[in-house]
Amino acid sequence: MTQVLNIVGGGMAGSEAAWQAASMGVDVVIHEMRPKVATFAHRTGDLAEMVCSNSFRSDDDEQNAVGLLHWEMRAAGGIIMEMADRHRLPAGGALAVDRDAFSRSVTERLRAHPKITVKASEFTSLPESGQWIIATGPLTSDALGAAIAHETGRDALAFFDAIAPIVHFDSIDMSKAWMQSRYDKGDTEEERTAYINCPMDRDCYEAFIDALLAAEKTEFHEGETAGYFDGCLPIEVMAERGRETLRHGPMKPVGLTNPHQPEIKAHAVVQLRRDNALGTLYNIVGFQTKMKYGAQSSVFRMIPGLENASFARLGGIHRNTFLNSPTLLDRQMRLRTRPHIRFAGQITGVEGYVESAAMGLVAGRLAAADILGNTLPEVPQDSAMGALLHHITGGAEAKSFQPMNVNFGLFRPVEGLKGGRRGRVHRYKAYTDRAKAAWRDWLAVQNMSFVS
Structure with a gap:
């Protein structure tokens, strides 16, 4: 019997994870509790609904780390960036979108995919078997949050978002x-x-x-x-x-x-x-x-x-809930105590729409590779994806771990570059050139064709 990838949560991370896995030929079920179970912040039952800002921040892929993350997601055929580009609004150098049109188009594309099924269901406990990604985001339900806290042996960390x-x-x-x-x-x-x-x-x-x-x-x-x-x-x-x-x-x-x-x-x-x-x-x-x-x-x-x-x-x-990922997740984004479960998105301790979707992209590919019997090479640390993944799965100090946006401070230094303000432009360009090369190589090694 063909194994199915189950994804709990249809936000940015869950949507991107589903798209990547389905594009690799894996059957996917997205379990989204909305509109059956409402949240404080959401207004609709659409997938990838934007609940705070409508901006994906800077789109500069040579001088800004989040812009570089945009580039990497586009290179990987990401649905979030494709729909963001399609519904782009004027915002200077930033990438802002029409939030309703964006989430509606993501929903329509995912529901139309022959390998993706969307179910309106709420999970209140951790699954015992199968391949799973939990991408419930900052508004994880109280019941599931309690189950995660019980499994990890500690209270779930939380901060407040406005x-x-x-x-x-x-x-x-x-x-x-x-x-x-x-x-x-x-x-x-x-x-x-x-x-x-x-x-x-x-x-x-x-x-x-x-x-x-x-x-x-x-x-x-x-x-x-x-x-x-x-x-x-x-x-x-x-x-x-x-x-x-x-x-x-x-x-x-x-x-x-x-x-x-x-x-x-x-x-x-x-x-x-x-x-x-x-x-x-x-x-x-x-x-x-x-x-x-x-x-x-x-x-x-x-x-x-x-x-x-x-x-x-x-x-x-x-209230936003997130894991102390450096102590709980391995480099494959798997829960150490239950390796059949991966986590993705803001619940892992990344902050922002783009970062959440990026971690969904990685989790979706890693989970799909497991189901297909393949082993993907480690996500290169010199890419924006890899720098962020390294931070949340061991690079950050666990005792002081807090949600983090992608930034060049997470990147390994490039040797031989001058410091100071004047050198910053060249330094950032060196980071992005190195990252793009590493990301291209990682995608090329997989040699996967998209079937969507």
Whole structure:
């Protein structure tokens, strides 16, 4: 009997894992509990639904590690990057997508694949046999999370993640706001005007910070401690670190000129990024928040241009669960105590859509190779995939392990390169050249043809 690969979770990682395995000729069943069982953050039952930002971040594959990860996923025939490219929105040098069209197209493509079956089912325990990938993401159900914690002999680690609000474009006052990408970045006029900018003078900024700090926040349950991933801090947590923190973070005014008052330099700028292809929805960049809904409406309407803002979605906060992967997973992403189970995605301790999908890609290929009776060579550490995989499966310090975005700090140094700011461009280019060569070689050795 042909062995089936079962994947629990139909998010970025589960979807990519299914696509890779099915493309290698393996029968796959995706077990996704939505829409049968809802979560705080999801709105639909679609696969690969984007619940926070609609951005895959930088698409620069020569000077940015996440852009390099984009390149590697495209080279491997990844469905996530294919659909992201298909539903791309103007966002300067970043890769932003129409979130609904993106997830809908991923869902349709996976459901249409002859080797993929999607079942609406929730798992509350770990499977005893077969080949499995658990890719339940940061919103792993309480029951399955408890089963994982019981198996690993320790409590599951957790941090808190926050979601940014989305605004209806027609409610933004464009007599105060303007459209411009920072430093006019982009090859086309549409890309150079991909963001809406709302300027603040010093008095407005100070009043905004006061209101932000005083606003009523979501309280944690007794016994929970809030540990945040630094790449997705709520704005009020950033403000608590210092009154200037936001002005040097998501509200930095550099690289922007207000055409309504070109002679006046804004003290701070709030940016909004297009959230759908129609341009009817914009999300407030970097404005993840744990403020209660009433407080959000009043505080965010202090922003010039958003005085009469209509919100398609307000921000929120949810608990994210992840493993201490350096102690629990081997280099094949298998649970050491149950090697028939692999983990993929954010539950492994990677952070971000792209990183989650990338670990799904690797897990899907490794699991499919096992089922087909093949042994894949180790994922090259000098690739972006390999650097991230090495970090979560032994490269990181287990005692202080926290979710991590891909970055060049995870890469082995290239010998003979000069340091300093001037040398950084050459260093990053050396990293990406080496990574691309290593990744091409890894794909070539497999000599696998895609049948999708």
